[in-house]
Amino acid sequence: MTNQKIQIQQILRDNKNWGNFMQVKLYNTLTKTKEEFKPIDNKEVKIYTCGPTVYSYAHIGNFRAYIFMDNIRRVLKYNGYDLKHVMNITDVGHLESDADEGEDKMEKAARKENKNPYEIAKYYESMFFRDIERLNIEKPETIARATEHIPEMIEYVQKLIDNGYAYETSRGIYFDISKLDKYPVLSNRNIDDQIAGARVEVDKEKRNPYDFAIWIKAPENHIMKWESPWGLSYPGWHLECSTMGRRFLGEEFDIHTGGVDHIPTHHENEIAQSKGATGKIPAHVWMHCEYLQVDGGKMSKSLGNTYTISQLQEKGISPLAFKLFCFTAHYRNKLNFTFEGAYGAQKALERLYDSYVKNVNGADDVEEDVIKEYEEKFLSYINDDMNMPGAMSVVWDIARNTKKSAKFANLLLKFDEVLGLDMKNAEKYLVKFKQNDSEELPAEIKKLVEERKNARAEKNWAKSDEIRDKIISLGYSIKDTKDGIIVKKEN
Numbered sequence: 001m002t003n004q005k006i007q008i009q010q011i012l013r014d015n016k017n018w019g020n021f022m023q024v025k026l027y028n029t030l031t032k033t034k035e036e037f038k039p040i041d042n043k044e045v046k047i048y049t050c051g052p053t054v055y056s057y058a059h060i061g062n063f064r065a066y067i068f069m070d071n072i073r074r075v076l077k078y079n080g081y082d083l084k085h086v087m088n089i090t091d092v093g094h095l096e097s098d099a100d101e102g103e104d105k106m107e108k109a110a111r112k113e114n115k116n117p118y119e120i121a122k123y124y125e126s127m128f129f130r131d132i133e134r135l136n137i138e139k140p141e142t143i144a145r146a147t148e149h150i151p152e153m154i155e156y157v158q159k160l161i162d163n164g165y166a167y168e169t170s171r172g173i174y175f176d177i178s179k180l181d182k183y184p185v186l187s188n189r190n191i192d193d194q195i196a197g198a199r200v201e202v203d204k205e206k207r208n209p210y211d212f213a214i215w216i217k218a219p220e221n222h223i224m225k226w227e228s229p230w231g232l233s234y235p236g237w238h239l240e241c242s243t244m245g246r247r248f249l250g251e252e253f254d255i256h257t258g259g260v261d262h263i264p265t266h267h268e269n270e271i272a273q274s275k276g277a278t279g280k281i282p283a284h285v286w287m288h289c290e291y292l293q294v295d296g297g298k299m300s301k302s303l304g305n306t307y308t309i310s311q312l313q314e315k316g317i318s319p320l321a322f323k324l325f326c327f328t329a330h331y332r333n334k335l336n337f338t339f340e341g342a343y344g345a346q347k348a349l350e351r352l353y354d355s356y357v358k359n360v361n362g363a364d365d366v367e368e369d370v371i372k373e374y375e376e377k378f379l380s381y382i383n384d385d386m387n388m389p390g391a392m393s394v395v396w397d398i399a400r401n402t403k404k405s406a407k408f409a410n411l412l413l414k415f416d417e418v419l420g421l422d423m424k425n426a427e428k429y430l431v432k433f434k435q436n437d438s439e440e441l442p443a444e445i446k447k448l449v450e451e452r453k454n455a456r457a458e459k460n461w462a463k464s465d466e467i468r469d470k471i472i473s474l475g476y477s478i479k480d481t482k483d484g485i486i487v488k489k490e491n
Contacts, residue, residue, distance in 0.1 A: 022376075024079055024383045026255075027332060029186055029263060029286040034385050037285065039254050044082045046253035047072065048245045048283065049140060050262055053090040053237075054124040055109035058131060059306035060322060060337065061292040061299045065259040067323055068289035068331045068386075070137040072257060074418045075382045085140035086248045091121035091147050092224045093216075094237040104234070107223060117224055121147075131309040134319040136420045142248050146240040149247065150226045153235045156243045156277060157215045157228075165276030166214060169205035173215035173230060175272060178208050184268040186286060212269050214239045238269035245282055246274070256283035260290050292326075293336045312342065315477060316488050318429070320421050321346040327388040327419070343479050343486055350433055353426035355399035356412050362404030371407055374398060375414075382418055391418065441487060445476055449487055452478075 024037040039045045049069050052058050073083060096102030109124075110117040132139060146153075157173055160166035165179050177183045183191060191210060213236045218225035225232040245253065251274075258267060267286065274282040291298075294305045309319050317339075325345035329335040374394055381390035395415055398408050416423040441449070452467040471478050471487070479486040 022379055022383055024075065025385055026285055026287060027385050028284075029288050030281070030283075035285070037254075039081070040252065040284065044084050045076050045255065046249045047083060047085040047140070047255045047257065048241070048249060048253060049085065049087040049256075050241060050258040050266065051087040051089050051143075052125075052128050053094040053105055054121045054128060055094075055105040056124060056301075057308045057310075058128050059299070059301075059308055060312065061306065062259075063131065063135060063309065063322070064292040064326050064335065065257075065289045066132065066137055067135065067326045068287075069140075069257050070135075070420055071331070071386050071388060071418070072255065072287065073138050073140075074420060075386055078379075078382065078418050083141065084249065086142040086144055086244060087140040088241055088244050089121075089125055089143060089145045090237060090240065091125070091145050092117070093146055093235040093240060104222075104224065110223065118147075121145075131319070134309055135323050136320060136422050138420070144244040144248065146235060146244075147224070149240065149244055150235065152247055153215075153239050153243045154226075154228050156239060156246075156273070160214065160273065160276045163276055165273075167207065168230060169203075170217070171203070171205065172213045172217045172233065172236075174206060174211040175214050175269070175276065176207055177210055177212075177272060180272055180275060183210075183272055184264070185271055185281070186268055187264045189264060212236070212238065212265075212272075214273065238266055238273060241266070242270050242273040242277070242282070245270075246278070249282075251278045251280050251282065253283055255285045255287060257287045258289075260288045263288055289331045290334045293334055295338055296336055299337070307337075314490075315339065315342075316486060317342045317346050318349065318433070320429075321349045324349050324352075324421060327392050330389060331386060339479060346433075349421070350430065352395070352399055352421070353423070353430050356409055356423050356426045357430065359398075359404050359409035359412065360406060362406055362408065364406045366403065366405040366407045371411055374411060378415055378418075391415070395419070441476075445471060445474065445487065448474075449478075449485060453485070 025034050026037045027034045052062065069087075073085060076083060092104065092106055094105050096105060096108065106117040106120060109120045113120060129139070157166065160175065161168075161173065164176075166173050166175050168174075177191075215228065215230060215233050216236055217230060218232050218234055222232075222234070225234050245256075256267070256270075271281050274280060293299060294307075297303075297305075299306055309322070312322055313319065322342065322345065325337070325342055326335065328341075328345070374397070378391055378394045381387040381394065384390070395412065398412060401408065413423055422429070448467050448471050452464050452471070455461075455463040455467060468478055475490050477486075477488050477490050
């Protein structure tokens with residue numbers, strides 16, 4: 001640990017010195033305000049993150065949320081905090097609709113692939129963590145799988161029944177939202193208006209249309225089911241997070257993270273359950289990452305416009321270039337993914353690595369005041385609700401500086417504790433990128449690329465498009481970027 005971090009931790013652990021420290025500010029969805037972050041325990045920050053449902057490959061929209069999770073971890077650690085971070089793995093209980101309708105996603109995937117749901121979960125979980133490693137995302141200290149916490153979930157359900165917040169029907173155990181002092185608390189939904197006009201499944205056994213399932217009685221052919229006081233059953237999606245959050249972090253903890261899609265249902269219901277079981281809202285700060293769009297529209301499997309990390313790699317876009325691309329927008333703003341933007345991020349990453357390598361071998365003659373100014377600017381941005389675009393503006397100021405200095409290289413390494421771009425291995429990546437770029441193209445393709453360049457120079461756009469179509473028909477992708485033309489063989 002650096003001397004600076006030791007000093008920061010000492011400040012954090014001494015309440016008398018709060019005013020001397022650049023305080024972290026975070027936007028809290030619960031209060032709709034940006035607040036000074038004050039952990040429950042100054043020695044350790046407790047975080048819960050909603051993890052993946054492991055029924056399929058995670059796509060880049062999912063990974064924007066986990067890059068956001070990584071930023072939170074790294075910013076807090078950069079400020080000297082220790083972390084106790086839990087992320088769940090949903091390997092049972094997530095129905096097709098978040099509102100307790102449809103088939104369990106694990107069972108559906110198992111039937112589609114003709115495999116056991118446990119095999120499905122094991123495989124896609126391993127693929128998720130493979131991509132997490134590719135993106136250099138820090139793994140939370142505790143990984144909690146739903147199927148490994150069934151007894152604790154049964155106990156939680158019984159607690160809700162005993163406290164008068166849940167009731168049994170022929171389909172399962174439901175949470176009674178009418179028992180709460182307020183519902184919802186995170187979103188701005190008007191529940192009465194929604195109940196009056198929404199398309200809600202008719203279930204005459206429900207006391208209220210928006211009561212939700214916490215424990216579901218399994219049909220005879222359902223594979224994933226467990227013995228319980230209510231027969232062979234399986235947990236609801238919302239239940240697992242409340243149960244595992246309480247088990248590993250206690251009834252109250254510091255931060256709960258997820259995507260904005262979790263706000264209206266999953267996180268509302270987590271809060272409802274926790275209030276029913278303990279009388280408390282579990283997290284003090286609720287943080288949510290906005291959607292990643294594709295070409296200005298919604299990303300979804302049904303629209304066929306989702307991409308995996310592997311698919312980006314096949315197109316010459318490295319995982320860390322996608323991570324850098326995510327830093328171009330604040331986490332609370334929508335981010336529009338285009339391949340043009342992703343290729344631009346790839347070239348930008350190469351420039352950043354190149355600058356770092358050149359600085360490593362530079363002189364050591366930069367004034368300490370200059371270094372300190374950069375440090376303070378960077379810290380002010382990351383501590384202002386994780387303003388990564390602002391933080392990157394400082395990084396690019398250093399990278400573009402005509403003076404090359406080992407002090408700048410060390411500073412970039414220090415900032416990379418937050419960025420997570422694996423700057424220390426920049427030279428290795430540059431060699432790899434160069435190898436990829438220098439893949440030999442057939443003479444026919446080279447000739448067509450050159451002819452297209454000439455057509456564009458002559459502003460003969462019709463001929464340019466004709467040649468482009470010819471190149472694509474021969475099995476190659478071609479992209480025009482501000483850094484030149486990228487031609488690659490499609491797999």
